[in-house]
Amino acid sequence: MTLDDLRVFVAVCRAGNLSAVARDLACTQSAVSQHVKRLERETGVSLVERHARGVVPTAAGRVLQAAASEGIAGLDLALRQLKDLVDGESGSVRVATGATTVRHFMAEAVVAFRRQHPKVSLEFRTENSSRGCFAALADSELDLAWITIGAPVRGIEQRVVMELPWVLAVGAGEALARRDFAKVEDLRDLRLIRLPPNSTSAAHLDAAFAEVGVRPVFDTSVADWDTALLLAELGLGYAVVPAVPDLAVPGGDGPVRLLPLRGLRPLAVGWAVRRWDALSPLARAFAETVSDSCRG
Numbered sequence: 001m002t003l004d005d006l007r008v009f010v011a012v013c014r015a016g017n018l019s020a021v022a023r024d025l026a027c028t029q030s031a032v033s034q035h036v037k038r039l040e041r042e043t044g045v046s047l048v049e050r051h052a053r054g055v056v057p058t059a060a061g062r063v064l065q066a067a068a069s070e071g072i073a074g075l076d077l078a079l080r081q082l083k084d085l086v087d088g089e090s091g092s093v094r095v096a097t098g099a100t101t102v103r104h105f106m107a108e109a110v111v112a113f114r115r116q117h118p119k120v121s122l123e124f125r126t127e128n129s130s131r132g133c134f135a136a137l138a139d140s141e142l143d144l145a146w147i148t149i150g151a152p153v154r155g156i157e158q159r160v161v162m163e164l165p166w167v168l169a170v171g172a173g174e175a176l177a178r179r180d181f182a183k184v185e186d187l188r189d190l191r192l193i194r195l196p197p198n199s200t201s202a203a204h205l206d207a208a209f210a211e212v213g214v215r216p217v218f219d220t221s222v223a224d225w226d227t228a229l230l231l232a233e234l235g236l237g238y239a240v241v242p243a244v245p246d247l248a249v250p251g252g253d254g255p256v257r258l259l260p261l262r263g264l265r266p267l268a269v270g271w272a273v274r275r276w277d278a279l280s281p282l283a284r285a286f287a288e289t290v291s292d293s294c295r296g
Helices: 003-015 018-025 029-043 059-090 101-116 130-139 200-211 225-233 281-295
Strands: 048-051 054-057 092-097 121-126 144-148 157-164 166-171 191-194 217-221 238-242 256-262 267-273
Touching: 003 018, 003 029, 003 054, 003 059, 003 130, 018 029, 029 059, 054 059, 059 130, 092 101, 092 130, 092 281, 101 121, 101 144, 101 281, 130 144, 130 267, 144 200, 144 281, 157 281, 166 225, 191 225, 200 267, 225 238, 225 256, 267 281
Parallel strands: 092 121, 092 144, 191 217, 191 238
Antiparallel strands: 048 054, 144 267, 157 267, 166 238, 166 256
């Protein structure tokens, strides 16, 4: 049993497909299968079940996956810390973010961090959802992920940095646009643009609607918040989005207005890490710089 065997096995469990893992590792499907079979020989149990569409871990496989994921994550963090001790101020910080995160939440902080740590390499990896950020943290050497705070995830620590109220993007010619704010009850008969399907923000919004007994009609969906605003500006519907920092609020003569939306719980955003106490000094400094910038 080798570390490579365990890394490949964890990747197979997450992907549910041998060929997908083979593509990611630039090797053959047979090579991936051999890693799994070697573990099965040494443990004496079947670790995956093969189906027409891929593989799923058995009960024994899930036990090994959980232990291996936690062990690999801890080892990767230790290796990063050792490297940072050697590199000092010339190390690196690796961050997973959503499509619009750097623009809205990190722009000023990145500049400030660069001035304070000019020799540090900043690496950003874009993921389409918080779920993708969690997987990236678990499967790679990433330090941090900026996420929409959601349900607890095994092996991941989440920390709220700020809470975002919701706003309603309304066409300037609509009667609703003349108001100073909108109420959630106003959404009952509106055609809304849906936030990214399967995203934490969409799930949060659906739960908030359910709490107040509102069931909006969605006939358009988007991949990110900025696109929702653009479609609302083009007259393709109304958009309910979080009031992110530096949100481009159209002027009084623009095609769309953003109204504070009352009656919905705010959306919490912040950091996800594998272990806060195991973060490198540079990663911790970057996280604190971004947090201070957002709160300011």
